[in-house]
Amino acid sequence: MKFYSHLIEIESIILELDHLDLSDKEKKHLASLIDDNLHQCILDAVLSHLTPEDKKTFINHLNAKDQEKIWEFLNNKVENIEEKIKVAAKDLKTKIHKDLKIAKRIS
Structure with a gap:
């Protein structure tokens, strides 16, 4: 468990992945990349x-x-x-949601 997991949720992003035409393997891979990206952020x-x-x-x-x-x-x-972590995560999640919406329109 990551030290900030009680502050950050990524379920909304994972749910967005379900709306893309991807295999389960691809969704898991993208979810892992998103989690890694959030961790780095x-x-x-x-x-x-x-x-x-x-x-x-x-x-x-x-x-x-x-x-x-x-x-x-x-x-x-x-x-x-904690607030600084929340803001950083929120900013990244907003960008990811925008990217996923664009990907949904393209597919």
């Missing part, structure tokens, strides 16, 4: 607010998969980090 949002030394500490907590330490660390280092 959130990591970028978090890392952009940390010092180089804090980035190392965060990555260590992330690699240890210690949710409690991750959130304790982030909340101490970055003001309103």
